[in-house]
Amino acid sequence: MGYATDQILESLREARARKGLSQRELSARSGVPQSHISKIESGGVDLRVSSLIALARVLDLELFLAPKKSMPAIKSITRSTVGGGELEAVSPAYSLDALEDEDSGDE
Incomplete structure (x- = not known):
């Protein structure tokens, strides 16, 4: 995979x-x-x-498609509560940016 x-x-x-x-x-x-x-x-x-x-x-997860230009705002808003009340940023499970970075190296 x-x-x-x-x-x-x-x-x-x-x-x-x-x-x-x-x-x-x-x-x-x-x-x-x-x-x-x-x-x-x-x-x-x-x-x-x-x-x-x-x-x-x-699993209390949500799937959504978001415009690429909205990702900085989404990343700044997306938070998850973890033990002790601390907040930890949640990374998306998948991002097109990673694929684009890999593709750009092949040119």
Whole structure:
């Protein structure tokens, strides 16, 4: 799988672990078969958007597309509460900028 896909899969695994859910529990809540969740998390299958949305909803994640020029504002607004009341910036699981940076080096 590509780097961007790996970031998404890692974000899903981490979110599942933070919620303390097993793959079986996530399956029961999302309607995505446990065997498919296992394959998704290991990168063994392409992740369908419908599966991603179902998993994200259960994991309290939100998917959205934003204009590139809005990303600085979104990054400054996006915060997550972590233990002890501290705030920590949340990085997007996927950004087109990473791909564009890689592509620019090939020219």
